[in-house]
Amino acid sequence: IFHSFHLGIMDEDHRPFRSKEKKEVVFYTHxxxxxxxxxxxxxxxxxxxxxxxxxxxxxxxxxxxxxxxxxVEPDWNCTLKDGSGYKTVGNYEKDKCQIIKDQCTEINAKTDNLExxxxxxxxxxxxxxxxxxxxxxxxxxxxxxxxxxxxxxxxxxxxxxxxxxxxxxxxxxxxxxxxxxxxxxxxxxxxxxxxxxxxxxxxxxxxxxxxxxxxxxxxxxxxxxxxxxxxxxxxxxxxxxxxxxxxxxxxxxxxxxxxxxxxxxxxxxxxxxxxxxxxxxxxxxxxxxxxxxxxxxxxxxxxxxxxxxxHTKPQYYTVFSLFASRxxxxxxxxxxxxxxxxxxxxxxxxxxxxxxxxxxxxxxxxxxxxxxxxxxxxxxxxxxxxxxxxxxxxxxxxxxxxxxxxxxxxxxxxxxxxxxxxxxxxxxxxxxxxxxxxxxxxxxxxxxxxxxxxxxxxxxxxxxxxxxxxxxxxxxxxxxxxxxxxxxxxxxxxxxxxxxxxxxxxxxxxxxxxxxxxxxxxxxGRLENAIPKALIKLAAGHKVNQVERREELRKEMEAVEAAIEKGKIVDSPWMFKGDSRRPSTFVVPQGEVFELEVIKTLQHIPEAIKGNSSRKQTKSSLKEYENRAYNHEDDTEEYAKEFKQEKERKFHEKELELEARSRRNSQLSVNVKNPSWSDNDASDLDDVKM
Structure with missing residues (x-):
């Protein structure tokens, strides 16, 4: 069944089964x-x-x-009061003002050799x-x-x-x-x-x-x-x-x-x-x-x-706002x-x-x-x-x-x-x-x-x-x-x-x-002072992006479960981990973004934060981690590159596993009334679909 389904996909699209190309949703928290x-x-x-x-x-x-x-002050030509002619008054003479007042009827700047x-x-x-x-x-x-x-x-x-x-x-x-x-x-x-x-x-x-x-x-x-x-x-x-x-x-x-x-x-x-x-x-x-x-x-x-x-209406501030707090x-x-x-x-x-x-x-x-x-x-x-x-x-x-x-x-x-x-x-x-x-x-x-x-x-x-x-x-x-x-x-x-x-x-x-x-x-201080950067990104992405996705997967899951209970042959890639007869054991996948960020977060949070250290040590370690997370701004590109490589690696691994399992499944008996896939097959198909 799996092999037929896989070939059907290839015949329909004339190309090997690949995940849909869609715009990667990016959320910036800073x-x-x-x-x-x-x-x-x-x-x-x-x-x-x-x-x-x-x-x-x-x-x-x-x-x-x-x-x-x-x-710049020049030297001055002084027209003498007694009418005898002119006199030069230097700009650096200490008593020049007294000379001008007592002896000059008019002064003019000397322009000769003036810089x-x-x-x-x-x-x-x-x-x-x-x-x-x-x-x-x-x-x-x-x-x-x-x-x-x-x-x-x-x-x-x-x-x-x-x-x-x-x-x-x-x-x-x-x-x-x-x-x-x-x-x-x-x-x-x-x-x-x-x-x-x-x-x-x-x-x-x-x-x-x-x-x-x-x-x-x-x-x-x-x-x-x-x-x-x-x-x-x-x-x-x-x-x-x-x-x-x-x-x-x-x-x-x-x-x-x-x-x-x-x-x-x-x-x-x-x-x-x-x-x-x-x-x-x-x-x-x-x-x-x-x-x-x-x-x-x-x-x-x-x-x-x-x-x-x-998210409220922007306020207008004044110079007194510079003294709004201690x-x-x-x-x-x-x-x-x-x-x-x-x-x-x-x-x-x-x-x-x-x-x-x-x-x-x-x-x-x-x-x-x-x-x-x-x-x-x-x-x-x-x-x-x-x-x-x-x-x-x-x-x-x-x-x-x-x-x-x-x-x-x-x-x-x-x-x-x-x-x-x-x-x-x-x-x-x-x-x-x-x-x-x-x-x-x-x-x-x-x-x-x-x-x-x-x-x-x-x-x-x-x-x-x-x-x-x-x-x-x-x-x-x-x-x-x-x-x-x-x-x-x-x-x-x-x-x-x-x-x-x-x-x-x-x-x-x-x-x-x-x-x-x-x-x-x-x-x-920064609103996220007590929360590591990876958790903030996780919360933002999960809140905005995963709600609609989970609802869509849940509806698909309920449809497949209803069909199986009625004894119908299910020809659908939407299968989930857990016992199909017990809906409570179904696990809705959260996507690779969720998984990868949780792993990265757990790997990078200091031990002082995860353990039972003193409050002061915990605060100090958290501050150190926060500074590394917030203050080195080049980590965004490295994170995106690492995430892309991890995603490509997982996709190729799953594709190889699916091809190997399809070959094994083709050798099995086809006379099965109620065929069902294993949990691993369903999970793998779901991962590739994601």
Whole structure:
């Protein structure tokens, strides 16, 4: 009978019996598994890094213009009050303001051999008319407001909110500044420009951190460093020699950037966290398409439906949500202190390295050169040494900064001037570590300690604190530097020590930790902290996929059982293990996914979890297993490959067994009234069918 049935199948389909080809149902329980399918660092992510590096030329060229190039002070031609002629007043003369007030009826900037005709020279911003600090505060305040607004817009409406339009408006307002007829109009226009910059800075940083996995996130963070931008700025300033022409060519260089911003996708992680699964699938399928990462993966809403744990209406959060729990409040306080310390140290560098400000263009160029190597060193150490974690970076960077600033304080205390070469070199080294190592560390910790639903607000918060520090630097550090230069270094040194001590006790190690998505995870940790990854995948797959399959098999089983009890000859492949006369012994097969995942789970769960160890040991072992399960994101591809090989091996083994049994069955007597197959034959056919 079996042989006839087998031949009948072959005659009907004209091919050997094989299992039906059908789409394998895949369920993703974490976004890291999705990233593994679309490649966490493929052509798309590389393209985004290039665009951000390109954008930094425009952003840095506008935001830092008044710190160096825009503040270059020339020598002045003084028209004497007595009508005897002209007098040159040097920009470094200590009593120049008194000379101008007492002897000059009018002053004009000397353009002979002038390296760069700055905004200060154009609008004569010196002495009583020195409004450069007001312009700097206006720009920093605009960036502060933009960062906070961008954080809220990014979490409420998406990271792409005003993305392309915002960059276009940055270019437009930057060009408008060249038409300014006074320092006030320039200040207002650049304030608006910096509002837009603060918004884009926050949303783009959040988006880039969510595009990739923990392994490559440090590369995306390094893309927001500005060494290349500073060198390009210096080149443009060297070629143009004038602040208005500088802005024209800066924006001409950055104009093609707008096209690149049009190709950015919304963060799929944010879309999934907000239950916008259709939009998330559209983005993921495009990223996996051959035009980008070329993984040919296909996603449906059913595939990713088990990732999100929040099936209620999405909530809208504010900056106060960063302090919604004790855990979040502690981290937010730590990030506030860190960002403020970073900003004060950077401000100290800007206002104390005037010893090489005599050539502002070369100063800007060298600023970029000194910074360009540090991100590569940090990336190498992060990849090469697993022990080089986030906390080690944090403590190491601040320790070096504290030592270098302590040396500077000693040098100034024994009589060195703050703009001497030895002091300047130490300050430059400190700032390179501060701006590269420490700031990248702040970005990475912020990414991992806040869930997706408030991550953009968190970035807006630390960016606004950074700009607040810039305002404090303008208001406090500059006057202190003029009246008591030692105090300008004691203040940042004290902040560094406070941050170092607090970070030693409060800052957690986050390297290798998976990102959180919902607020409940931020308050209590990952929802699956106490459940191994394999069991989560098993539960999701079994719940969604097996219910319908079991019901279908049960109906087939009941039909076959009814036919056998009536004495009919059953010609059906649907036979089940157990006694056909006792329905209670029937076992409904669960499929190879169920079996394989149970085996894998039992093999990999540590003994401390399976045994009767102490509660503390069990929790420790479970945490160790959880970290291995969640934090190494490359296991998804290995698991899929292993599962496919296991499935193919089982299929070939069953096919060979069926052929051997069919030959044996053909030799048996065919005069059987009520033929029935053995349990093993039925099970094998069922396995092949599955």
């Amino acid at each position: 976004y890291e598994e999705v990233l593994a399918r679309i490649r966490p660092f493929g052509p798309y992510q590389i393209f985004c890094c290039i665009v951000i590096l390109y954008a930094s030329i425009e952003w840095a060229g506008n935001a830092t213009f008044m710190e160096t190039l825009g503040s 760069f005709f700055s905004l200060r020279a154009k609008f004569k911003l010196i002495c009583d008319d020195d409004y450069v600090p007001i312009i700097q505060i206006s720009m920093a305040g605009g960036s502060l407001i933009g960062a906070l607004v961008g954080g809220h817009l990014g979490d409420a409406f998406g990271r792409q909110t005003l993305f392309f339009v915002g960059q276009l408006l940055i270019i437009i307002t930057s060009m408008m500044s060249t038409a300014s007829q006074g320092w006030l109009s320039f200040s207002i226009i650049m304030g608006v420009n910096c509002v837009l910059y603060g918004l884009l800075e926050t949303t783009s940083l959040t988006m880039m951190m969510e595009y990739t996995s923990n392994k490559f996130r440090i590369i995306h963070a390094a893309c927001f460093q500005w060494p290349i931008a500073y060198m390009v700025m210096a080149l443009i300033a060297f070629l143009t020699k004038d602040w208005q022409t500088y802005f024209v060519f800066l924006n001409l260089v950055a104009s093609p950037l707008a096209i690149g911003f049009m190709l950015f996708h919304e963060s799929p992680r944010w879309l999934i966290a907000r239950n916008k699964l259709d939009d998330a699938c559209t983005v993921l399928n495009d990223l996996a398409h051959e035009r980008w990462n070329n993984t040919k993966a296909k996603f449906t809403t059913r595939d990713i439906s088990t990732i999100t744990k929040n 855990r979040l409040a502690k981290q937010s306080f730590m990030q506030f202190i860190s960002a403020f310390t970073y900003s004060i140290v950077s401000s100290t560098y800007i206002y104390t390295t005037s010893g090489i400000h005599s050539n502002a263009i070369m100063y800007t160029f060298l600023d970029g050169v000194f910074r360009i190597f540090v991100p590569f060193i940090i990336i190498f150490l992060d990849y090469r040494f697993k022990a080089f974690g986030r906390k080690m970076q944090f403590i190491g960077a601040l320790t070096i900064e504290a030592i270098l600033f302590a040396i500077v304080i000693v040098l100034i205390a024994v009589g060195y001037n703050y703009n001497d070469t030895a002091v300047t070199i130490l300050i430059i080294i400190t700032t390179m570590i501060n701006d590269c190592v420490f700031w990248i560390n702040i970005i990475q910790v912020t990414t991992q300690r806040y869930p997706t639903v408030i991550r953009c607000i968190a970035f807006g918060f630390i960016q606004s604190v950074k700009h607040l520090g810039s305002i404090v630097g303008v208001i406090a550090l500059q006057p202190v530097l003029k009246s008591y230069s030692l105090g300008a270094f004691i203040i940042p040194e004290a902040l560094i020590l406070i941050t170092l001590v607090l970070g030693f006790f409060l800052q957690p190690e986050t390297k290798g930790k998976a990102l959180m998505d919902q607020m409940v995870e931020a308050n209590y």
